[in-house]
Structure formats: C-alpha cells, structure tokens
Amino acid sequence: MSKLQIRAFLYQLGCFAILFITFRFIIASYTGLTGFWIPLTAFVIGTIIGPKFQAARTKDGEKLFMKWIFIKGIREIG
Secondary structure (H helix, E strand, O other), rough: HHHHHHHHHHHHHHHHHHHHHHHHHHHHHHHOOOOOOOHHHHHHHHHHHOEEEEEEOOOOOOEEEEEEOOOOOOOEOO
C-alpha cells in the first residue's frame, strides 16, 4: 500500500467514525429503537452518507480523490 492509499483509508475511517458516533447518539436519543438496532441503523446511515476516498494513479502521479453524496462529481484532494 502506498502512502496515499493509507491516507485515503484513514480519512474514510475517521469520517465514518465521526458519523457513526453522531448518528448513534441521535438515534438513541430521538427514536424508539433499542438493542442492536441502534448501532445497526447508525452503521447503515454512516455508510451511505459518509464520503468515499480513493487513491488513484494518473498520468501526473498518484492522487487522492473524494466522492460524496452532497457534492456533485469527484473532487481531487491535495
């Protein structure tokens, strides 16, 4: 794995963790769900809403890209 692939993985993991913890708290506070449904629902929402990061080789070298449901198209990071 290259440095950018590791960076993409860490960005992906960090964004998912933040969204998962946030949605788990919101779901536990404002819905009637109990038990394993709370983390399961937070997992699904975090997976769908979280941005996707990927390192790809281009003719200019390896670059980091991001795709997110709230942003049109694919953006280059750094």
